[in-house]
Every structure is written in C-alpha cells, then in structure tokens.
Amino acid sequence: MENNRTPKLRTVNKSVPAFPLNEFPKDFPLLLGKEIIYLLASKGKPELEGSDWESMFAECIGAHWKPSNVGLDDVVMGNTAWGAKSVKATNPSSVKKIRLISGRNSPNYSFGERSDRKADPKLIGELVLEIWNERVSSIREKYKHLRTIILIKSNDLSxxxxxxxxxxxxxxxxxxxEWNVRGNLIGINKKTNEQTFTWQPHGSQFTITENVPEKALxxxxxxxEILNKQEVLNALGFDKSWITYTKREAKRI
Structure with missing residues (x-):
C-alpha cells in the first residue's frame, strides 16, 4: 500500500536568534532613553555618533560591542550579530525610507574591472553586489543570524x-x-520599479535604500539639564594631585 504521509521526526536543534525580529526586550526603550539622556546631560550637545549608537545598543540588550572593520557585526550576542547604523531626520517618526551607506565596493580593486560610465552598467552592478554578498557570506559563516539595527535620530535627539x-x-x-545623469550607477527593483541601490564610481561608495517598517519603535x-562640570568634579573627589605634567627638554646639538 502506497504511503503518502509525512513521517514524524524527532526534535531537531534549531538555531534561535537572540530575540524575534523587531521584538526588542521589554525594558529596551527605557534603557535606550536613559542612555540618550545621559549622553545629552554629560556631553551638553546632541551629538550621537555611530560608535555611540553601537555601544548603546549593545548595552541595552546585554550584548558584546566589538567594532568591526566590515561594519556588519559591530554587536554580537550568541549566534546573532548586528551591524549598527544611524541616520538623521528632521522628523524621524514620519520617515518612510532611508538610504544607508553600506561600504566602498570597488570592481576595479576587487576584480580589475573598469568601472566608469563607459562600462556596461549591468556588469558593474553585478560586481558591486558580488562584493557586498561576499561580505555578508563571510559574516554568516560565523553567525547564523545577521541583522542591521537602525537609529533614525532628530537633530536635537528629542x-x-x-x-x-x-x-x-x-x-x-x-x-x-543604469547610469544616471550624475554619473552614478543605480539599481532599480524590476518588480516595484523603485531605486534600491546607488553606487558612485568616484570613491566607490555603495548605498542601499531600505523601507522603515510601520511598527518601528x-x-x-x-x-x-546639562551636568555642571564643577559639581561632577567635586562628586568625583577631584584633587590637583591627579594631574602631573612636565615640559619636553630641547635636544642639544
């Protein structure tokens, strides 16, 4: 008798990510808010650089911050790695799309292929993406789950x-x-007819356009209030003996 039923198998170990996509730990918003408030109070300026965002995110989810040259695995937690990126916007909650600088991809360096406007755009697009894909693959060899964490920030961090x-x-x-009027290569999604990639021959900068999800946090x-410098020093018990200095002696000829 023919048996078309699917056999029942024993439990297979699955690689579970640190948490489901965009379902951050319950206290994450509060912890991130505290980090930003402390930055504003201590720095006195609404300046949140890329490295600040990387370390903040790692701190807020209990992960390890390890700045990466590739930029795809700046934050690590078990089998999950994140590349962290931040962008500015006047009104972050109204932003629908963002363009992310995603590295410098040079077909000339990587493949020895001429890559100016006289080159075949389809060929150059393939090579530019191949460089990106190779970076992603190299990180995925170490981490089962690879994500990008985005911070869209207002100018005053409010x-x-x-x-x-x-x-x-x-x-x-x-x-x-195709090459656009500015001499840059653009990649347009055939299905949606939306521009997804931009690549600049001069400098080889590669950017990817991403949609902001409706349920973004x-x-x-x-x-x-900005922390008073003298009050902070007093709280630390600052003493002049903490500082020593000398002058470099001029070399005798």
Whole structure:
C-alpha cells in the first residue's frame, strides 16, 4: 500500500536568534532613553555618533560591542550579530525610507574591472553586489543570524526611531542597472520599479535604500539639564594631585 504521509521526526536543534525580529526586550526603550539622556546631560550637545549608537545598543540588550572593520557585526550576542547604523531626520517618526551607506565596493580593486560610465552598467552592478554578498557570506559563516539595527535620530535627539532587518545577499538579476545623469550607477527593483541601490564610481561608495517598517519603535526624549562640570568634579573627589605634567627638554646639538 502506497504511503503518502509525512513521517514524524524527532526534535531537531534549531538555531534561535537572540530575540524575534523587531521584538526588542521589554525594558529596551527605557534603557535606550536613559542612555540618550545621559549622553545629552554629560556631553551638553546632541551629538550621537555611530560608535555611540553601537555601544548603546549593545548595552541595552546585554550584548558584546566589538567594532568591526566590515561594519556588519559591530554587536554580537550568541549566534546573532548586528551591524549598527544611524541616520538623521528632521522628523524621524514620519520617515518612510532611508538610504544607508553600506561600504566602498570597488570592481576595479576587487576584480580589475573598469568601472566608469563607459562600462556596461549591468556588469558593474553585478560586481558591486558580488562584493557586498561576499561580505555578508563571510559574516554568516560565523553567525547564523545577521541583522542591521537602525537609529533614525532628530537633530536635537528629542525623538528617535529604532528598527532592525535581516542583512541579506542580493540577486543582481532582480534589478535593472543604469547610469544616471550624475554619473552614478543605480539599481532599480524590476518588480516595484523603485531605486534600491546607488553606487558612485568616484570613491566607490555603495548605498542601499531600505523601507522603515510601520511598527518601528518610536522613543521621545525630554531634554535634561546639562551636568555642571564643577559639581561632577567635586562628586568625583577631584584633587590637583591627579594631574602631573612636565615640559619636553630641547635636544642639544
């Protein structure tokens, strides 16, 4: 008798990520808000650089911060790694799309292929994506789950939007490639007819356009008072003996 039923198998170990995509730990918004408030109070300026965001995110989820040259695994937690990126916007909660600088991809350096406007755009698009894909693959060899964590920040840091997405490889055949009037190569999604990639021959900068999910996390921040420098020093018990100095002696000829 023919048996078309699917056999029942024993439990297979599955690689579970640190947490489901965009389902941050319960106290994450509060912890991130506190980090930003402390930065504003201590620095006195709404300046949140990329390295600040990397370390903040790692601190807020209990992960390890390890700045990466590749920029795809700046934060690590078990089998999950994140590349962290931040962008500015006047009104973060209203942003629908963002452009992310995603490295310098040089077909000339990597493949010895001429890559100016006289070159075949389809070929150059394929090579540019191949460089990106190779970076992603090299990190995925070490981490089962690879994501990008985004911070959209207002100029005064009174509002930020946070979301993440899976960092993936791209199939160049799914995009139309052409040189635009500025001499940059653009990749247009064949299905949606939307521009997804931009690559600049001069400097080889590669950017990817991403959609902001509807349920992205929005955090609003109340501006704190700036910490008084002298009060902080007094609280630390600062003493002049903490500082020593000398003058370099001029070499005798």
């Amino acid at each position: 509002e930020v939007v946070v979301f993440e997405f899976d960092t993936i490889r791209y199939d160049h055949e799914l995009y139309n490639w 929005i955090i609003k921040i109340k501006k704190p």
